Structure formats: C-alpha cells, structure tokens
Amino acid sequence: MRGSVKAEITPMFKQYFKVKHQYPDAVLFFRLGDFYEMFFEDAETVAPLLGLVLTKREAGKGLTAPMCGVPVEKALFYIQKLVDLGFKVAICEQVEDPATSKGLVKREVVKIYTPGLMVDLELPEKSKTYLASLYLDKKAGLAFLELSCGEFIFTEVNRETFLSELLKREPREILCLEEFAESEWISLIKGSLPKVHLSFLDKRAFGLTQVEDLLKLPYYERYQEGLKAANAILVYLQNYQPHLLDKIEAPVFYYPEEFLFLDEATKRNLELVKNLWDGSEKYSLFWVLDATVTPMGARLLKEWIIYPLRDINQIKLRQEAVSFLVEKPDLRDALREVLKKLPDLERLSTKCSLRLINPKEMALLRDSLKYLPEIKEIFSEIDQLPRLLRDILSQLGEFTGLYQRLCEVLVENPPYTLKDGGIIKRGIDPTLDELRDLKDHAVDYLSAIERKEREKTGIPNLRIGYNRVFGYYFEVSKGNVRLVPPYFERKQTLTNVERFVTPELKELEQKIITAEEKIKNLEYELFLGLREEVAQYKEDLKRTSLGLATLDVLVSLAKVAVENDYVCPEITEEEGLYIEEGRHPVIEKIQGKERFIPNSVELKKDEAVLLVITGPNMGGKSTYLRQTALIVIMAQMGSFVPAKYARLGVFDKVFTRIGAGDELARGKSTFMVEMSECAYILKNATSKSLVVLDEVGRGTSTYDGMSIAWAIAENLYEKKVFTLLATHYFELTELGKIYTGIKNYHVAVKEWQDDIIFMYKVLPGAANKSHGIEVAKLAGIPQEVVDRAKEILYKLERKNLKEPSETKIASKRVTQLSIFDREHPVLQKIRNLNIEEITPVEALNFLWEIKKELK
Known part of the structure; x- marks a missing residue:
C-alpha cells in the first residue's frame, strides 16, 4: 500500500x-x-x-x-x-x-x-488444463496435476529431453525452484510457452514430506527427482486450495519410454494438435481424426496422438478393435447415438470425488448413468468381441442402485446453486416436508388458528393481521376487548381496535418466517450427504469414464477410416517401412481425395536407409516428408492410415527439421535454429528412429550449407537412422553413388514451353534441374526479372562469369597413402589429374574410384 x-x-x-x-x-x-x-x-x-x-x-x-x-x-x-x-x-x-x-x-x-488450479471455472472441453512441476538435478523430475479430470502423474527424464516432455502437455502453470528463475531453462520454457504462468517456490517445497503420506516410497524411492516434483504440487495445493488436499489421489508414475518419442519441434512442425498459422485445432491431425462425440473422448484422442505406442501388442489390440468397428457400420452408429447423450462423465465424477459438484451437474451425472445399460445391451447381441472392446465392457461399472438413489432424491431439473433450495424431492426427509408444507400452506394454518380462537373466545370479528413491526397479531374491536382471554398478550392499542399475540401465534409466526431459510439450509445439508454417497463410487465412475472415452476414440477412428478410405497398416517386428500410395491426411481432407496425388515410400535396413529427395519448390517434397511421419504416428497410435497399403516396423522416435518461423519470432536466426535442432537430432536419433529433414543448410552460404547437409546425412546413415532428406543441393545426390543404402528420389515436373507443370509424384532418381526460375515465374515475379535471371543462368552455365572456388566434397575416411610409396598407381593417377579443370562431381567420382582401388 x-x-x-x-x-x-x-x-x-x-x-x-x-x-x-x-x-x-x-x-x-x-x-x-x-x-x-x-x-x-x-x-x-x-x-x-x-x-x-x-x-x-x-x-x-x-x-x-x-x-x-x-x-x-x-x-x-x-x-x-x-x-x-x-x-x-x-x-x-x-x-x-x-x-x-x-x-x-x-x-x-x-x-x-491459479492458472493451473481452476477446476470449477469454465474449462476447454477438448483440452486438459495442467499444473506442472519441474525439478532439475542429475535428471529432470516432472509432475502433472489435472484437477478437473483427477489426473496426477509424475516421471523422470534426462535433462536434454525434459522440455519436450513438459511441452507435450502444454501446462497452464509450472512450478519451479526459485533459484532457477533467471536460468537458461526458464528462458527456454518462456520461449516455447509464452502464455504459461511460472510460479517459483522455495527449495523446501521440493522435498518429500507431503508425497510420503500418499505413496509407498520403497517402490518409488529411486525416482527422487520425480517425487520431489510431485511433492511441490502437493505443497502448492496445500497453500492455495487446502480443502482439496485430502481428496487427491496418489500420483502415478509413467514411463515415457513406452511411447513413441516426439519432440516439441515434431509436434509443432507436423501440426499434430494445432496448426502453425493461428494455433487452432483446425487443419491439424487432431482435426482430421476427431469424430468423437464426448469431451472425454476428444481429450483422450489428443493424448493418443501425442503419445503413440511402442508396444507392438498394444498397437495391434487397438487395430483389432478399430477394424472390428470399421466392418460393422450399424454397431458404430448405434454406439455413437448413445455416446452423444453422455455428458463429461470424467469431469463430473472427478468433481464428485473432490466434493465440488453442484446440483445441476449431479443431475447430469444421474442422467448419464441411465444410458450405460444401453451400451452393454448393444454389445450383448455380439458373440465374439475383440479383446480391447471386452476390456472396455468390463470397465463399465454397475450403477443401478446409485441411479435409483439419485432419481429418488434429486428433483428433475435442479438449480446450479447449492444454497437456494429446489434440490431435494418430497418424501426424503420428514422435517423438510413439514417445513415445505408450512411454507406452502401458511395462510391455511393462520386461518385455522383464527377460526379456533374465534370459536374459543366468542369474539365474532376477531381476525389475524400482519405488519413489519409486530409481525402476526390478533385484532379485536374495542367493544369485544372484555372477551379477550388471559393468554392474549396486548401488543398495541389503537383508536378503535387493540392487537394481541398468543404463544401459539408467535410459535407459528417463527416457523413461517424461518421456514424458507430452514428449507434452504436443510436441502443444502441433504445434498452434501448425497454428494458423500456418490463420492464412494469415485473409482468405479473414473474407470467407467475412461472406458467410455476409449470406446468413443475407437469409434471415431473407425468412422474416419471408412469416410477417408484408410487402410489398416501391417505392424511388424522388421525395422523400416513400406507405404504404397500414401497420402497426407490433412491436405487430402482439405483438397478432397480425388485431387490429392498419392506417393509411395520404402525405407529398408541396408538397402534404403536414407532417401535424398530433390526437385523444385512447390513440387511436393515437404508434403511427402510430412505425410510419411504422420502415417508412422497414426499407425503407432492404433489408427488406420491414408494409403493403399502400409507395412511398418515400430519406431522409437520421430524427429523433424522443417521451417523456423516460430523461432524467428523469438529472435533466433534461421540458421541457429536449424543447427540447434539438427544437433539435437544427431545426438538422440537411433537406428530405430525416423528423421525428416527439409532443406538443411539453407540458412548459410551455399558451400557451408551443402557441406553441413552432406556431413549430417553421412552421420545419420552411419548410425543407420531411417531418414528422408529433401534438398536443393543437387551435389548431395552423389551420396547415392557412394553409399549403397542411400537412394535418390525426385519430384516430377513437366516442361511446357516456358512453363512447368507440377506432377506431385515422387520418382526414383535425382532431379536434372531445379526449375527455380520457372517457380519464380509462377509465384508472380515480373517477366523482366525472370528474363534477366535466365540470361544470368545461361552465362553461369557457360562459365562466362568468373567461377567461384571449386567445391571439394570427399567421401570419408579414405585410407591414407604413404608419401614414400612413389610407385603406387594411385599416386600416378593423382599426378595426372588436372585440378584446374575438374568439376566437383568429377572429383567425387575420381575419389570414389581411388577408394575402390585401395580396398
């Protein structure tokens, strides 16, 4: 102040x-x-x-x-x-x-x-609102609390990958150690999540005091960093919403290694749940796959997209269920009709367990229980169900008694508020019925007393009146005052009348005046009791909501597969992939299947580990790269995929290096972003990973960029990392001549007079020219500029302009020659070589021949 x-x-x-x-x-x-x-x-x-x-x-x-x-x-x-x-x-x-x-x-x-603790505010239906906690030591401990869905999880990852894991869930608020407030990590978090709220806590919050009370530590004690992150959430909850602390379930440890690793760049570049141009869900993979009809189903679908599976058996269980639903359109339609009627059971059941549910929401919960038997009835007519669907049915609880209890107690359409009455039916509580009867028939009770006293006293004009000062009273004319009995207590004398009260009238007045307030208070207490009854079903309700969400996702994937002509991919133990006539799911949906040109791709150990794709801009290289990565993700989440046929091994990681628009807005250069992402990929990719690289090295000079792209490609190939590399550097096609596992592909174009027509087909072999000038013309570059560009290109090709220094690209690790071995035939060839006239490609071929001779 x-x-x-x-x-x-x-x-x-x-x-x-x-x-x-x-x-x-x-x-x-x-x-x-x-x-x-x-x-x-x-x-x-x-x-x-x-x-x-x-x-x-x-x-x-x-x-x-x-x-x-x-x-x-x-x-x-x-x-x-x-x-x-x-x-x-x-x-x-x-x-x-x-x-x-x-x-x-x-x-x-x-x-x-707080931004991370807002369970009873308006929440996005199809997204979760996480409070996250980060503890950095030898490893990175991460914990996530989603109050509205009752989710409390924690994990540990290495320090290099924690940011990707943290950003997957896009928390609204992150708890951090206050000593890290000015650290590079915090800058990275702010740069990646500009709207996130960071709350800095004292080191004592990252202890083990709170979490010890919830967990059996001997089982979890090796996850110290993760436990400390979870503990900070509990401390924060105690400080800011202590009434919920004893209602929170113990945190559950999860293993990121069980899922396909997707870093933040991949999630962003492939537009898995948000598009790049306005950050909305439209035109994302989620937008394509989301035919869910429940909020909890939509949230689970997002999780499946961000966390595809690595367990081949689990993938096949999902595939089996989706295939079953694909083949049974009537079953799909029947299930969707019932699921449409369900409210957000996941959040309603959580609100029950947190004792935050209001009467209107309780009525929604009641009505949802009415539809569960319908789902079971739909499946009862089918003899053999896939295992996952059987598991879902077993998750659906038996709530007949709870449903009857809620129907018995709650009025049909209760209000949102707890303390305004109108919640509980008649016949539930005798005292409540009596109070309601008194409130509804107060005039009748007053008339009865008036009649009784008139007969008892013999005063013919005795009547009951009311004012704000004295309340209810008996009014007697002056002429009849002599007939007033002793138990009448005088309250007021006027000119022609006198006013009295009796103990019975005062008691009735008190009941009438307080009846409204007593009704509200009693209904409130009865509702709290009902809420406690429902809270006893929290585990069954949570399990049921998960089963229904899973069913909704499976039905959604089946519906999308049928509507978009997707196929069930064959998942094998063999590493690599073969996709016949694959399509980009988002672009296809926007353009229509009939307009989209499909393309095939094959990656195979030793034979086709790395594909170099050349061709002009706008020819479809980036789409080809993205659709391959998207098909891998869709396959491992259990979905059908946009292709004529697909056979895939199980990948452990997917990396992409495409564009740098977001990072440029944060003040980083294109080349720095590109190299940072490439460094991360080179360090973390394995022989079971898929790497997608688009135009590596374009952010620097031509020769620097080409050299870096060449070296990166070689490094990935030597590690046997499955890679798609789109490039403008035609010199990189020479890699296909040096390494048997590197293949060249190009995007096809047709030349017509001075124009080109994009065929959007990816074919074997290298492109023979870039068509850059033709693309510039299509983009609207003025004709005089196009003509001048052609003239300069012609002169360059004829070497009429001064040539830049020669590029020297060498295959790696050629056996070193002894400088004393003068008679070696390779030395004679080198002496005879005219360095002044040899081209880079000829130099490469020459070196390749030397290498073969030295073997």
Missing part, C-alpha cells in the same frame, strides 16, 4: 491488509455485502483489464483507497478473465452472518484460483 498510515486506518481496512499480507501474489476479491471489492494496487491493475470503473473509498484519516468491484453473482466471469490472463485470484468471504455478528464481520480466504 502506498502512503499508508497503519495507526489510523479503519478496522475494515486493517482486516483487509491482514488478509492481503497472507496472499501478496494474488488479486484479492474482498467480500463486502453483495460485491467483491478490490483495493489499492489490485484495483489499479485489474480495473482497465476488466473494464471496471476505478473509484475511491475512505480508508482512514488522510488515506484514500483506489477501488473497483464486481457483483458476487457475476464474479466467476471476471475471475475467469483474470486467471486466463495469468493472475492468481484469492476469494475472501464473509464467514459469519452480518445480521447476527457483533462488530466487524469475520472474513477469510476460502479459495484461490
């Missing part, structure tokens, strides 16, 4: 500062009546962001507090906006009734929203 005079501030602001001091990093929503107010720096910061008017309030002698506020009933809208902007929001409530409290109303922070 600026300019505060603590000794003279008002009691309310003393209370405010005491609370704010406990949560200095959060925007404090301070409850005052029907509003949440923000003061001082909080108000000045958020008012322009939320479109609120900044006003002032007297805070003490000589002290004015800037303030803004939002109505309590609309607060979630503003909280959501702040959290989406990366703020933490602390909700400070009045925890006692202002009408009955003496002095200042007691207030406490009851909830804190």
